[in-house]
Structure formats: C-alpha cells, structure tokens
Amino acid sequence: MSNAVAHADDTTPALTTKSPPGAGAAETATELRINGQPMRFFLDPRTSLLDALREQAGLSGTKKGCDRGSCGACTVHIDGRRVNACLTLAVRCEGKEITTIEGLAQDGALHPVQAAFLEYDGFQCGYCTPGQIMAAAALIQEGHAGSDDEIREWMAGNICRCGAYPNIVSAIRDAAREG
Secondary structure, eight states: OOOOOOOOOTTSOOOBOOOOTTSOTTOEEEEEEETTEEEEEEEOTTOBHHHIIIIISOOOSSOOSSSSSSSOTTEEEETTEEEEGGGSBGGGGTTSEEEOGGGTSBTTBOOHHHHHHHHTTOOSSOSSHHHHHHHHHHHHHHTOOSSHHHHHHHTTTSOOTTOOHHHHHHHHHHHHHHO
C-alpha cells in the first residue's frame, strides 16, 4: 500500500497506510488544515482532535480540561462552528478548516473577543480562557449575543472555575457591539 493521503469526506473512510518506522501499526495518514496551514500526521484513528493539536501539531493553546466534553476548555472552530476537540476524532476533520486560539488573530491584530477579554479582565488563572474566547467568537458569529442572559445561556458549556463570569459576559457584550 502506498503512503498517499486520502481526501475523505464524512462518508468515506480515511486511508490506512504503512506507518513510518517507530509508529504504531494501525496509524492513518491524516492531513489537517489548521489555522490555514496544511499539516500531515500519522495518527491512530482513535486520536482526538485535541490530542492531535497538542501532541502532534504542537499547538498548546487548546486546553485539556475534563476530556469528556463538559468544560469547554478545548473549544475550537471547525468550518466556523464551535466544537469540543476532546470529543472529535482527528481523522474526521480531513478536508475541514480547523481554527484554534492561535489562529484567531488576523494579520497581527487581536480578534475583537481577545481584545475585549483583555480590556474587561475576562480571565483569572487563564486556563479556560482559550476555550471561552473561541466559544464567545462563535456565539457572536451565530447571533447569540443579544442580551446578557442569552450570552450566559450560550456560554453555559464553558466552565471557569475562578468565577470570572461577570467579566466574561461584559467582554462578550462589548465585542458583539464592536462587531
């Protein structure tokens, strides 16, 4: 079998290839587009997107919190939609655009949500901040920032153990106004 990369959609199984020396026996050649850059990895088909981002791509901004989809620390965007990277298989992301916290800023300028989090101190320890920012950017894009109650409802899947919620809501409200 060749080491060619399969370009699969959700209905096509990824191509299992011979792994390079030292790799696991059943690894799959996987090409991901992360923050606008194509990256190729040999992954166990069970590898979560979170683990691929942190361990293979070297992008440590996306955090591993609960590893069960409950805390939101691992929130990233796939084709513009927010997802929990800990619950998403990396091989299912071929052909999709993955955006992490490292790719949210454009041309050296902070994304409006990133700037608002700084202005309103929307963080304390900072561990949940990347996931909070990614979820907030998506909820604004989705049109769910009409009121503080709506913001709280749509951010409910992102937990901040330090309790910075009032500042997070203020930051999101301001970023939504900036638009």
